[in-house]
Amino acid sequence: MPFVIFVTMFLILPTMNIIIGAFQTADGSFTFQNIIDLQNGTIPSSYWISVKISVASAALGCAIGFAMAAAVVFGAVPGWIKSPLLTFSGVASNFAGVPLAFAFLATFGPVGLVTLFLRNNFGIVLQRDLGFSILSFWGLTVTYLFFQIPLMILIIAPALEGLKKEWREAAEVLGATATQYWRMVAFPILFPSLLGTFALLFANAFGAVATAIALTGSSLNIVPIQLYAQIRGDVLGNPHLGYAMAFGMIVVTAVANIIYIWLRIRAERWLK
Amino acid sequence: MSFLTLTSIQKSFGPVQVVKDFNMGIEKGEFVSFLGPSGCGKTTILRMIAGFETPSGGTIQIGGTSQENLKPNQRNIGMVFQAYALFPNMNVADNVAFGLKIAGKPKAEIDARVKEMLGLIKLDHLAERYPYQMSGGQQQRVALARALAPKPQVLLLDEPLSALDAKIRVSLREEIRMIQQQLGITTVFVTHDQEEALSISDRIVVMNAGRADQIGTPYEIYNRPSTRFVASFVGTLNLIEAKVVDPATNRITIGDQGITLREPLGAVRAGDTVSLALRPEAGSIAEGAKGDTALSGEVISSNFLGSVIRTRMKVGESVISFDMFNSPGLVPPAVGDVVTLRFTASDLLIIRE
Amino acid sequence: MSIWARIAGWAALIFGLLYFFVPLGGLFEFSLKARRGVYSLDAYASVFADPQFQQTFGYSVIMALVTIVIGILIVVPTAYWVRLKMPWARPYVEFLTLMPLVIPAIVIVFGYIRLYNTSSWLPLTGSVMGTNILLAFGYTILALPYMYRAVDTGLRTIDVATLTEAAQSLGAGWATILGRVILPNVIPAVLSGAFLTFAIVIGEFTLAALLDRPAFGPYLQRVGANKAYEPFALSVIAFAITWGCLALIQLVSRFSKTAPRKA
Secondary structure, eight states: OOOHHHHIIIIHHHHHHHHHHHTTTTSSOSSSSHHHHHSSSHHHHHHHHHHHHHHHHHHHHHHHHHHHHHHHHHTTTTTGGHHHHHHHHHHHHTTOHHHHHHHHHHHHHHHHHHHHHHHHHHHHHOIIIIOOOOSSSHHHHHHHHHHHHHHHHHHHHHHTTTTTHHHHHHHHHTOOHHHHHHIIHHHHHHHHHHHHHHHHHHHHHHHHHHHHHHHTSSSOOOOHHHHHHHHHHHHHHHHHHHHHHHHHHHHHHHHHHHHHHHHHHHHHHHHH | OOSSSEEEEEEEEEEEEEEEEEEEEEEEOOOOEOOOOTTTHHHHHHHHTSSSSOOOOEEEEEEEEETTOOOOOGOOOOEEEOOOOOOTTSOOOHHHHHHHHTTTOOOHHHHHHHHHHHTTTTTTTTTTGGGGGSSSSHHHHHHHHHHHOOOOSSEEEEEETTTSHHHHHHHHHHHHHHHHHHHHEEEEEEOHHHHHHHOOEEEEEETTTEEEEEEEEEHHHHOOOOOOHHHHHHSSOEEEEEEEEEEETTTTEEEEEEOOOOOOOOOOOTEEEEEEEEGGGGGGEEETSTTEEEEEEEEEEEEOOOOOOEEEEEETEEEEEEEEEOOOOOOOOOTOEEEEOOOOOOGSSSOOO | OOHHHHHHHHHHHHHHHHHHHHHHHHHHHTTTTTSSSSSOSHHHHHHHOHHHHHHHHHHHHHHHHHHHHHHHHHHHHHHHHHHHGGGGEEEEEEEHHHHHHSSOOOHHHHHHHHHHTTTTOOOGGSSSHHHHHHHHHHHHHHHHHHHHHHHHHHTTTSSSHHHHHHHHHOOOOOHHIIIIIIIHHTTTHHHHHHHHHHHHHHHHHHHHHHOOOOOOOOHHHHHHHOSSSHHHHHHHHHHHHHHHHHHHHHHHHHHHHSSOOOO
């Protein structure tokens, strides 16, 4: 079957090659040294920053996306908004990449729209007064949110719609207040979906390369950027250390995705 | 004053008036069914009692207390929904315990009450199960236990059997009635299934287009329907068009057969048309019968329905169905036969709108 | 619904919408500022005049089209075959098609460079043509999750088995069945997958940059590092193309929903 051959050649084998390479020395014998060496130099700090950015953008994406989806699903805003918002989210969630980086540069960069607006009208200088730079940790987080929020809306809206009206009413006649309903019924039902989506958003941010490179060049030391530099010019001085880094990326995103899938199955079982 | 009193209840959704001036008193421990087609306002009344809808006019009192300013969570009402609505994240015991936990009862008391409730619905062995691991009938019994656990003043059942299989529907409705009588709890039951309403109620309210057409015991509703709607909605009924010959003697004709009614015709004139009702099970074939308790006609169809054979015959402009119990010796009438149906005088009802 | 819930709902929605539209507005506004003090299309003029823009953009369009063709050739027969003959394999195939979402693109391309370098058994990166092919294959992999899902959803709405048997009983061979019976029936699904693929490939950066091909994404990044206003104009163009593609998907899916379905 051509599909199997194709996927094997251009997905499985290349990935396996990297994973195996991570456990090999230069002459091909087996070693854990590369993985151990990940603790050296700037690598741990780059993983740490990557994880922090991914967690921050996933958490904020979850919170804001949840609020927006809830506003639409529970009818706080007119019903006709829902369909365009979901369509729009479907589009925007696919929008990582170089143009996105420029959009945020043009908005929050040193001479961006919002930066100038704040400076001219309120005398606030982003960089000086708020300590905000688009090239920093928060800058990247804010940029990632552009595709994280829509992804959250896309995934959580059906889960919110799955909350049956009768659950709320049943809780109410049994004496529960709105807060008790949310704490004892709605939130526990949503929890697997929420946590699962968080894991997915985390993986999504962790693997984003293009936005980061276009936005910060090499000024921010995150894993994808460091790996990119390593592939282009072997800055680590040991090709196998590069494989180990790539392996680390796979492990992180794979774990996040497995959590996502596992929790999703749990959530769907309940909502059957 | 009755335990649950509904006075001049009205409800409009925008321009649509779904409940029009509804009045009723329900006694303590009574089982009352609201019966009617979808959209007749029966569920809306139930939801107003629960507090999910606010009446546009009128008052609801439970045990002498006006419910007007009480939210659903302050009314101490038990409710069972059509789609079970068990909390999917809790097992059976936790579902049943929910209302007690909210009420802040001590743990020992909760455990004892949950145990008692599970015993009542005979599901002690499934306390640890989750809703998705149970059948619909089991889930609905748990929902009943959950509603009853906090000892509500009133139990509301919103078409609780509609989502279930036919067999379970029958057994569960008997179980519901038994538990209701055992606890003596005032119960309002909403259904569109006349058989359900007839079989388990103390009284039935037949709703039509936002009004109560008739309120009465199942026996009254079935045997003495007061309107054409009640007559046609509850059970199968033959509606026969008859022509008044002489209002003074209650003489009418159906086709070319004259009958003198026992019931007075009331204010009609000779030549007017009146509607008469006859239940299919009320008559039997009796060749040679004559007079005011017999009608003859030509058989146009005869269907075997298992326990009964339903035959349709044409009398004048009307078609009359009647049922015969199936027995091995019975020879069903053939199409084209002319047969005579005999009934008792009180079976032929005059339907007044 | 209490008044506070309404206010909170509106606040969340407005915040989110600002979040989406302010950067787009900022981008557009910035792209018009090439001439001091007034808005102008100078940046766009400069971009369109740049032969490199035409070259890289043309290259990416061609790559996108090639990717779509390869994607259709691989995905449609597979999805069809799995539905028809190997339903047990569906979870596995689905799992495989979702892998590109799990394995970061940068890792996949890293593997390519190692596996298909000049000294390997299949030296694809040794020649320009070979690298182009490798890039197209890589894009196909990246687009696989979207393409497969779209086609599989399309196949679900038609009765694959009956259609196949009907065609077979009329004497059609496999190629005819696929090309003239199945494909026309899933055209809307294939189209939406194709537009999404197009949108992804046009702006793609990682694979093209690391395989050193003159594509639009790396060009955009390079210009961004060297010029002031042009990259913003380019980004507006990239956005417009992407949103255009995705609007087309909406259009296609809406059209196919309202069109009467023939059994």
